[in-house]
Each structure stands twice: as structure tokens, then as C-alpha cells.
Amino acid sequence: MIAKLNDLPAWARWALYAAFGVLLLTIVQSISDTERLTQVATAREMLRFAVPIFLAGLGGLFSERAGVVNIGLEGMLILGMWFGAWGSITYGAWWGLAIGIFGGMLGGLLHAIATVTFQVDHIISGVAINILAPAITRYLSEEIWASPTTSPRTSAVGDWDVPFLAGGTVFGWESPDLLLTISQWEIWYLSDLAQLSRGLLRGTSWVAIIAIALVPFTVWLIWRTRFGLRLRICGEKPAAGEAQGINIIRYKYIAVIISGGLAGLGGAFISTELSGLFQGGNSAGRGFIGLAALIFGNWRPGGVLLGALLFGYVFGLDLRDLDGTASHAMLLVNAIAFAGVGLWAFTRRRKADTIIAAILGVGALFWWIVADTVPSWWSNTLPYVVVLLVLVFFAQRLRMPVSLGMPYRKGET
Amino acid sequence: MRKLAFSLAAPVGAFLLTLVVSTIALLAFGSSPAEAYGDMLSHAAKLETQVDILNRATPFYLSAVAAAIGFRMNLFNIGVEGQYLMGFLFAAQVGGLISLPQVLHIFVIMVVAMIVGALYAGIAGVLKTTRGVNEVISTIMLNSIAVGGLIAWLQQEWQAELGENFSSTELGTNEIEESGLLPTINGLLEIFTREIGQGKELTGMLLIAVLVGVLYHVLLNRTRFGFDLRASGINPFAARAGGVPPKRMVLAAMMLSGAVAGLIGMVELADRGKFPPDPIQGLGFQGIAVALLGRNNPGGMAFAALLFAFLDVSSGVLDSTGAASREIAVIMQGIVLLTAVIAYGVANRLRERDEAREAAEALAAEREVVPA
Numbered sequence: 001m002i003a004k005l006n007d008l009p010a011w012a013r014w015a016l017y018a019a020f021g022v023l024l025l026t027i028v029q030s031i032s033d034t035e036r037l038t039q040v041a042t043a044r045e046m047l048r049f050a051v052p053i054f055l056a057g058l059g060g061l062f063s064e065r066a067g068v069v070n071i072g073l074e075g076m077l078i079l080g081m082w083f084g085a086w087g088s089i090t091y092g093a094w095w096g097l098a099i100g101i102f103g104g105m106l107g108g109l110l111h112a113i114a115t116v117t118f119q120v121d122h123i124i125s126g127v128a129i130n131i132l133a134p135a136i137t138r139y140l141s142e143e144i145w146a147s148p149t150t151s152p153r154t155s156a157v158g159d160w161d162v163p164f165l166a167g168g169t170v171f172g173w174e175s176p177d178l179l180l181t182i183s184q185w186e187i188w189y190l191s192d193l194a195q196l197s198r199g200l201l202r203g204t205s206w207v208a209i210i211a212i213a214l215v216p217f218t219v220w221l222i223w224r225t226r227f228g229l230r231l232r233i234c235g236e237k238p239a240a241g242e243a244q245g246i247n248i249i250r251y252k253y254i255a256v257i258i259s260g261g262l263a264g265l266g267g268a269f270i271s272t273e274l275s276g277l278f279q280g281g282n283s284a285g286r287g288f289i290g291l292a293a294l295i296f297g298n299w300r301p302g303g304v305l306l307g308a309l310l311f312g313y314v315f316g317l318d319l320r321d322l323d324g325t326a327s328h329a330m331l332l333v334n335a336i337a338f339a340g341v342g343l344w345a346f347t348r349r350r351k352a353d354t355i356i357a358a359i360l361g362v363g364a365l366f367w368w369i370v371a372d373t374v375p376s377w378w379s380n381t382l383p384y385v386v387v388l389l390v391l392v393f394f395a396q397r398l399r400m401p402v403s404l405g406m407p408y409r410k411g412e413t
Numbered sequence: 414m415r416k417l418a419f420s421l422a423a424p425v426g427a428f429l430l431t432l433v434v435s436t437i438a439l440l441a442f443g444s445s446p447a448e449a450y451g452d453m454l455s456h457a458a459k460l461e462t463q464v465d466i467l468n469r470a471t472p473f474y475l476s477a478v479a480a481a482i483g484f485r486m487n488l489f490n491i492g493v494e495g496q497y498l499m500g501f502l503f504a505a506q507v508g509g510l511i512s513l514p515q516v517l518h519i520f521v522i523m524v525v526a527m528i529v530g531a532l533y534a535g536i537a538g539v540l541k542t543t544r545g546v547n548e549v550i551s552t553i554m555l556n557s558i559a560v561g562g563l564i565a566w567l568q569q570e571w572q573a574e575l576g577e578n579f580s581s582t583e584l585g586t587n588e589i590e591e592s593g594l595l596p597t598i599n600g601l602l603e604i605f606t607r608e609i610g611q612g613k614e615l616t617g618m619l620l621i622a623v624l625v626g627v628l629y630h631v632l633l634n635r636t637r638f639g640f641d642l643r644a645s646g647i648n649p650f651a652a653r654a655g656g657v658p659p660k661r662m663v664l665a666a667m668m669l670s671g672a673v674a675g676l677i678g679m680v681e682l683a684d685r686g687k688f689p690p691d692p693i694q695g696l697g698f699q700g701i702a703v704a705l706l707g708r709n710n711p712g713g714m715a716f717a718a719l720l721f722a723f724l725d726v727s728s729g730v731l732d733s734t735g736a737a738s739r740e741i742a743v744i745m746q747g748i749v750l751l752t753a754v755i756a757y758g759v760a761n762r763l764r765e766r767d768e769a770r771e772a773a774e775a776l777a778a779e780r781e782v783v784p785a
Contacts, residue, residue, distance in 0.1 A: 071491075071549060114751065118758040123489050123549060124705055128754050131702050132747030139740040143442040148740050288553045295550060377569070381562030384554040391546040 014302065022196060026189045028332045036317065036326035037333075038192035040183075043199025045319050048274060050305075050312025051208045052077065055266030056290025057297065057304040058214060059104075059259040064299060065222060066255030067235035068115050069405045071126030074287030075133030076107035076260040080267025082137040085278035086144070088154040088271070097157060097207065097268050104264015105257050107133060112256040116249055119407040130287075138280060149280035154272045159203045166202035207269045214262075218301040231255050235401030238408045248408060263287060292387040298398050311383045318380065324373030330382070331374065335364040341393055353393055360389070419767075423760040424706075427753035434752075435745045444737035453742075456730035457723055460606055464599075464613040470715075470722035471622045472680045472693075476700020477718060478629050479673035481709040483548075485633060486646035486666050492537060492552025494697025495559035496671040500530035501678025502564055502586070505688035506571055509587030518593040522682070523621075526675035533559070534671025535664065542660040548667070560694070568690070586688040595621075595683040618680045625673060626711040642666055674700075702750045708757065721746055 005013060025037045036042055056073045063070035083103025088096025107129055114125035138148040145151050161168030167177030179198035183191040222228035231251050233241035238248045266286070271278045289311055296310075297303020314330070321327050338361030345353035367374075436446040456462050476493055483490035490496075504526035513521060537555060540546040571586055597614035609615070633639035644652040645662045653659050677696055681689070703721055707714030728742030 110751065114755050114758075118755045119762075120754050120758045124754055125751075127491070127698075127701055128705065128747070128751040131698060132751055135740070135743035135747035139438065139738060139744045142738040142740045148738075285553075285557055288557070292550060292554065375566065375569075377562040377566040380565070381558050384557045384561070387554050388540070388546070388551060388558075391550065392540060392544050395545045395547075 010302065014306075019193070022193050023189060024333060024336060026192045028329050028336070029192070030188070032325075032329040032332060034321075034325040034329045036320055037329055038195050039320070040195050040199040040202070042313070042317055042320055042326075043196040044203060045316030046309060046313040047200055047204065047208055047316075048312070049315040049319075050308040051205070051211050052266035052270050052274070052286045053290045053293055053311055054211055054305055054308035055214075055269065056263045056287045057293035057308055058211075058218060058290075058301060059108075059262035059266070060291050060294040061218070061259075061299060061301060061304055062222075062231075062255045062262065063108075063111075063259035064294065064404055065235045065401055066231050066252050067238065067401055067403045067406065067408065068111070068252055068256050068259075069122035069126065070111065070256065070259050071123055071288075071291065072107060072111045072129035072133075073126075073259070073263045073290055074283060074285065075126075075129040075131075076104040076111075076263035077267040077270070077287040077290075078133040078137055078283050079107045079260075080104040080264030081271040081283060082140060082151075082267075082278055083264065084268025085151045085154045085271040086140075088156075088268075089152055093155045093157040093272060096154065096272050097265060100268025100271075101261045101264045104260040104262070104267060106260070107264070108257040108260020109253075111260065112253045116252045116256070116408070119409065122405050134280065137278070141278065141280070151271070151278035153277050156273045156276070157206045159205045160209065161203060162201040166198050168202075205269070205273055207265070207273065210265075212305070215301045215305050222301075232401070234408075235403055238403055239412075242410065249410065252408070263290070266290070289383065289387070292384075295398060295400075296387065296390050299400055310386070314379065314383045314386065318376065318382075321379065324375065324379075327374040327376075327379040327382075328368065328371060330379070331364050331368040331371075335361050335368060337361075338364060345393070356392070419760050419764045423756035424753055427749055427756045430752045430756075431745055431749040434748050435741055438744055439737055439741060442738070444741075446737075448734075449731060449737035449741065452730050452734045452736045453724075453727040457727040460609060461611045461613045462726060464602070464609055464615050465726045466719065466722045467619055468614075468616050468680065468684075469726055470718040471616055471619050472677045472696050473699055473703050473718040473721050474622045474715060475618075475625060475673060475677045475680075476696050477703035477707060477714040478625055478711075479670045479677070480697075480701045480704040481707075481714060482629070482642075482670040482673065483666055484646075484704060484709050486642045486662065487649075488646075488663060488666050488670075489549045490534060490537070490552055490667060490670045490674075491549055491701065492534060492555050492697070493670070493674045493677075493700050494695070495552070495556035496530040496533045496674035497677040497697050498564055498692060498694075499533045499559050500526035500671075500675025501682065501692060502567060502688045503529040504675070504678065505586040505589065505682055506567075508589040508593045508682070509687060511593075512590050513592065515592040518590070519595055522589070522593055523676065523679060526679060527672040528675070530675025531668040531672040534674065535668045538664040538667030541667075542663050556697070568688070585690045588686050589682070594686060595679065597683075614684075616680050616683055618676075618683060621676065621679070625676065626715060629673075630711040638665070699746075702746065706750055706753050720749070 005016070008016070022038065029035065029037045056077055059076070060070050060073055080100040080103050084096045084100025086096075087099025091099070110132075111125055111129055114120040114128070115122050141151060142148040163170045163175040165178050167180060168175060179194045179201065182194035183198065185191060222231060230241065230246050231254075233246065234248050234251050234255065242248050267283065270282055270286070275282050290308070293304050293307030293311060296307035297305070317326050317330065338357045342354050342357030342361060345357055439446045439449055457466065476497065479493050479496070480490055504522045507525045508518070508522040511518070511521065533555065534552075537548050537551040540551050541548050568585070595617040598617050598620065599609050599615050602615050603609060633643060641652065641657040641662060644655065645657055645659060649659055652662075674697065677700070678692070681693060699721060703714055703717045706720070707717035724742040724745055728739040731737050731739040731741070
């Protein structure tokens with residue numbers, strides 16, 4: 001059966017996984033006292049949280065596929081936040097995005113100069129950028145908005161309702177809202193599926209649409225074009241690329257600058273759409289979470305998106321979940337996930353993994369049984385715990401670019 | 414002599430470049446650089462400001478040593494921040510619950526801080542040695558887990574014990590009795606200077622930080638453990654072939670780093686007498702910056718810690734004189750870090766080239782004397 005799964009085209013396989021995930025949520029929801037797991041608003045918040053995480057992660061993908069570790073994504077995101085807000089206030093929403101991208105690219109350029117030209121350790125340069133970026137934004141904010149941490153309100157680029165599926169308008173004519181109709185039938189599972197899809201398709205920010213479109217685009221660019229092949233060789237075996245006459249240094253520069261630009265777009269999204277203003281600290285470590293999504297996604301665009309949506313779901317659910325009942329239901333989801341991981345490990349005869357998964361699964365199940373609600377600190381923590389657990393179980397199965405993080409000097413093998 | 418020139422050229426160059434950039438930043442927004450720098454320097458010339466600078470440099474230095482222990486074996490402990498806060502919180506809670514004679518009380522509090530810091534760092538060490546999880550990612554995640562979840566939760570739990578009618582000034586853990594607070598060392602400084610005014614108090618942790626710096630130096634340069642640690646950093650495969658157990662070294666370095674990180678909060682603890690609702694954040698990251706700037710060298714890090722503290726504290730005067738925005742200080746910290754990191758890289762390359770040429774010349778000279 002698994003072999004047949006692999007024969008399906010990628011999009012169909014992903015759709016199947018998503019349908020299965022929703023089925024899990026529906027089952028959990030029918031035995032617990034919450035409806036938030038599959039509400040329209042939950043899906044919308046998931047997407048809103050996922051977009052900057054995904055953009056940062058995709059930025060990381062460009063950089064790391066070219067062999068440059070980019071822990072400075074957080075700093076580039078912060079630069080994007082500030083420049084995005086400034087551009088949006090000064091020139092309007094779309095310019096805000098463009099200027100946010102530019103701000104992130106500046107951060108990327110700095111990282112490229114340090115790591116590629118001067119061969120500074122990638123982590124060290126990244127840490128330096130993460131310290132420098134908030135300092136720059138504090139100074140600029142103080143000078144321009146007379147407050148080191150807050151800007152005036154920004155404007156956003158707006159959103160779009162998909163016609164026919166989610167009731168968008170076509171040339172002024174309001175199309176039917178198919179998913180709303182389906183969700184009102186209240187058929188088990190089907191209406192949950194409709195609600196979640198509707199949350200993704202109604203009031204969708206243009207930035208989110210661009211971000212999703214970047215998945216197939218990146219796959220095409222990195223795996224189907226000459227540019228992508230050359231970019232990847234920088235991260236796998238730069239000496240071999242050099243022997244073919246590829247200008248490795250130029251490709252690394254381009255990759256790291258693109259990386260900064262994507263993180264910058266994510267930052268501009270945070271300041272213009274998520275919070276509606278620049279606020280210091282609002283990046284909330286999303287650059288780092290994007291890096292985690294990159295690892296979770298095994299350095300592939302689809303995987304990064306999946307990771308970002310997963311983390312976005314947990315964050316978004318927490319935001320909607322004031323009384324802690326939905327987070328409580330999530331414990332059951334966690335328990336089932338651990339059971340799945342345990343089963344997977346058991347069939348592969350990995351004793352340690354099976355035992356760890358079993359212990360964690362039983363722990364989550366036990367907590368679910370004894371408690372009625374879950375405190376908010378736990379849902380704040382969950383995404384990071386998920387990242388750690390994913391690494392615990394799968395770190396050795398991930399395949400990162402071979403020359404990732406290694407210094408490259410022209411003419412040396 | 415050449416070696417000294419190489420190692421001095423980089424930081425001096427970085428500092429000059431930083432001055433250039435910050436001057437441009439000041440001019441760009443119509444501030445007078447001369448006035449701003451002058452105000453900062455004259456403010457720093459006052460004894461009371463110097464006490465503030467030392468108080469600020471102390472946690473920076475401890476944080477830098479914590480990060481440097483990892484750096485010396487190519488282990489990036491980005492989680493100093495989380496380890497510091499966890500150690501701080503637990504030490505404050507334990508210190509508030511017990512009452513002991515003075516020296517013992519302080520000792521217990523510090524030991525708790527170090528153990529908790531070490532254990533929290535140990536999680537990342539265990540994940541790395543048993544499951545191959547990269548410590549950069551795991552320590553970043555552990556930071557978020559500590560700051561976003563654990564600390565908020567524990568504070569809440571422990572506050573609940575105060576009962577329903579606690580006021581907002583009582584937020585944080587229980588007050589620690591006088592016997593648990595490290596005394597100030599104003600007297601020690603006043604031997605050399607006039608009396609310290611404005612109620613400023615020089616933290617006793619300064620002496621502990623100096624002690625930590627000395628121990629760090631001795632441990633790394635004078636002991637077997639330090640040699641193994643440095644060897645693992647330079648070439649883990651060679652170290653392993655030489656009988657250094659790599660996994661045990663990773664775990665030991667990580668936990669040692671976390672133990673020192675636990676001490677960072679002791680400065681604030683002695684000052685405020687409890688874990689406050691608003692502990693200073695970012696010390697862990699600034700410590701990493703100080704360690705990078707000071708090249709993991711105990712003396713260099715002390716200098717870097719003082720520089721960062723000087724910029725932080727003396728820029729405060731700009732608020733009242735209005736010569737410039739005080740945020741210029743954080744810009745200077747960021748830029749001096751980035752430029753120094755790059756300058757060290759360049760200096761290293763130049764030195765390598767220099768050494769290679771010297772070796773080649775020496776070899777050529779030898780050949781001429783003794784024809785084969």
C-alpha cells in the first residue's frame with residue numbers, strides 16, 4: 001500500500017495526508033468537548049501564523065541548499081519587519097512588502113559578505129546579525145517614530161476570497177459560497193473538512209497566496225533549472241562545481257541574498273498584516289521556528305510548508321483557545337501521533353524509539369484523562385516541544401546538504 | 414611581536430570601523446557625533462557611573478564565559494539565555510524557602526543555580542550525544558520553552574502559594590532573607606576611591622566573576638580536561654583517536670557551560686532579593702556577543718564585557734543631554750561585533766599566509782645550507 005502511495009503525484013499524496021490529518025482531528029473532536037479544532041477561524045489563524053514561519057524557512061532553504069547555514073534568519077526577519085512597516089507607512093502597502101524584502105536582502109548581503117567572502121563561521125555570523133538587526137531597528141524607530149519599539153499603524157495589501165468555493169466576487173457578482181453550504185449540512189467529517197478549507201480560502205492575504213505559490217515555483221527553480229542545479233552543487237560539492245567552471249561564490253551570494261529577501265517578506269507580513277504595526281519583539285523567534293520548519297521539512301519546499309502549517313496550527317489554536325479546552329483535545333491528538341510514531345518505530349525494530357514514543361504517548365493520554373483544561377503556558381511551549389521531538393525521532397533520517405556549514409575557498413578541495 | 418600586531422590589529426580596526434559607521438548614523442539624523450561621544454565619555458568618568466558599568470559588566474562576563482566554554486570545542490550553546498533564567502528562578506525559589514547562616518545560604522543558592530543551569534543545558538547535550546540533534550536548534554528551542562512556557566508556569570504556580578491577596582509588588586518568588594544575599598563590595602572599591610554616592614552598590618558577584626574567569630583560564634590551559642576539550646574543538650577525529658571520549662566531552666562541556674550560565678542571574682538576585690516578574694532578558698545573547706568579541710580569551714572577554722557595559726550605561730546620559738538617541742549604543746555593540754568577527758577572520762587568514770611564507774623561506778634557506 002505504501003508503494004502505491006509513492007506512485008501518486010506529489011499533490012495527490014499531500015492532499016491525502018491532509019485529509020487524513022483532518023480525519024484525526026474530527027475523531028478527536030467527536031470524543032471531546034470542543035469544536036475549535038476544525039473551526040474556520042482556526043484554519044485562518046493557522047495560515048496567518050504559518051506564512052512568516054514558512055517564508056523564513058523557505059529563505060533558509062535557499063541559503064542552506066547553497067551550503068550556507070543561516071541562523072541569521074531571525075535578524076533578517078526583524079529587518080523585514082521594520083523596513084516593511086516603514087515602506088507601508090511612507091509609500092503604501094505593496095511598496096511596504098517590496099521595501100521589507102529589500103531590508104531582509106541587506107541582512108542577507110551582510111551574512112554573505114561575512115560567511116562567503118571572509119569565511120566567518122556561519123553560526124557566528126548569524127548570531128552577530130541577530131544581535132545587530134534589532135539594534136538597527138531600535139535606532140531607526142527612535143529617530144523616525146520617536147519610540148524605539150513601536151511604529152504608527154501600517155496598511156496591509158488586503159486579501160481575497162476564492163470565488164465559488166468560498167463566496168468571492170467575480171467582476172462584482174457574488175459567487176455562491178460552496179464550502180459554507182457544505183459545512184452547514186453538518187455531515188460528520190465532511191463539514192469539518194469544508195470549514196478548515198474555507199478558513200484557508202476566504203479572506204486569504206495576498207502575501208499568503210504568494211507564499212503558497214512559492215512552493216511549486218521553488219521546486220521548479222531549484223530542481224528543474226540550470227540555476228537550481230548550480231545552486232545545489234554549492235551545497236553538495238562546491239569543488240566539483242568549480243571544476244565545471246561554475247562561479248560558486250556568486251551563486252552562494254545570490255542564494256543568501258534571496259534567503260534574506262524571503263525572510264524580509266515574512267517580516268513585512270508580520271508588521272503589516274499580523275500586528276498592523278512595527279513592534280520590537282513581535283518577531284517572537286519566528287525566524288528560528290522557520291529554521292526548525294526547514295529541518296522538519298528535510299530541506300524541501302513542501303516539507304517546509306507542512307512544518308510551518310503544523311506550527312502555525314498550534315500557535316493559531318492557542319490564540320483562539322481562551323479556556324484551554326481545544327489544547328486539552330490536542331493532548332489526545334499528541335497521544336495518537338505518538339502511537340503512530342511508536343508503531344512506525346516498532347515495525348522497523350527500533351527499540352529505543354518505540355519505548356520513548358510509548359512513554360510520551362501514555363503520558364499525553366494520562367494528562368488528557370486527568371485534566372479538563374490545559375494551561376496556556378503549555379500551548380505556548382508545544383510548537384518548540386514538537387520541533388525537539390521531531391528531531392529526537394527523525395534527526396538521523398534527515399538528509400541535509402553535504403557541504404552545509406563548511407567554509408569554501410576558491411581553488412581548494 | 415608580529416603575532417601581537419596581528420591579534421591587536423583586528424579589534425582596533427573593528428573599533429575604528431564601528432566609530433565610522435556610528436558617526437555616519439549620528440550624522441544621518443542630524444546629531445552631533447562629537448557632542449554625543451563627549452557626553453558619554455564625561456558621564457563614564459564619574460565614579461558612580463563606573464560602579465554601574467562594573468555591575469553591568471559582571472553578568473555579561475559570566476554569560477560570555479558560559480558561551481566560551483562551548484565555543485572552545487566548537488559547541489554552540491545558544492541556550493545560555495534559557496539556562497540563566499531557569500537557574501535564576503530555581504535558585505530564587507529555593508533561597509526564599511530556606512533560612513541558613515549567611516555563607517551557607519549564599520552557597521546553597523549558587524549551587525542550586527549552577528545545578529539547574531547545568532541540567533537544562535544537559536538536555537541539549539543528551540539530545541546531541543544520544544540522538545544526534547544539532548545543539549544550535551535544540552538550545553534555541555529550549556530557550557523558547559523556558560522563556561515562553563516553563564518560567565511563566567513555575568512563577569504562576571509558586572505565586573499561588575502566596576494566597577489570594579498578593580499585590581503586584583509581591584509578584585515574583587518569595588523574598589530571600591538577608592543571609593542569602595551576597596553583600597555589596599563598596600568598601601573594597603572605596604579603599605582606592607572616594608565614597609560612592611547616590612546609593613550605588615557594587616555587586617559582590619564581581620569577585621565571583623573574576624574567580625570564574627581565573628578558573629576558566631586554569632581549567633582550559635592547565636588541566637587534562639581543558640586540553641581534551643580544546644583538542645576536540647580543533648579536530649574531533651584526532652582527539653578521538655587520542656583517546657578522548659567525544660560524547661562525554663560534549664556532555665561535560667555543555668553542562669559546565671550551563672552551570673556558569675546559572676550564575677548570571679545571581680547579580681540580579683543579590684540586587685532585588687527575589688526572582689522579579691520582569692527579569693532582565695537578552696543577557697544570554699549579549700554574553701555570546703561578548704565571548705565572540707573577546708575571542709573566548711578570559712582577558713579579552715573581560716575587556717569586551719566592559720566595553721559593552723560602558724556603551725549600555727554611559728549612553729543613558731544621552732536621554733538627559735539630548736545630544737543623540739541612546740539607541741546609538743546598541744548599534745555600536747552590534748556593529749563592533751560583526752566587524753570584529755570579520756576582522757578576526759581576515760587576521761587569521763593573513764597570519765596563516767604569513768606563517769606559510771615564513772615556513773617556506775626557512776625551508777628554502779635550509780636547502781641552500783645543506784645541499785641534498
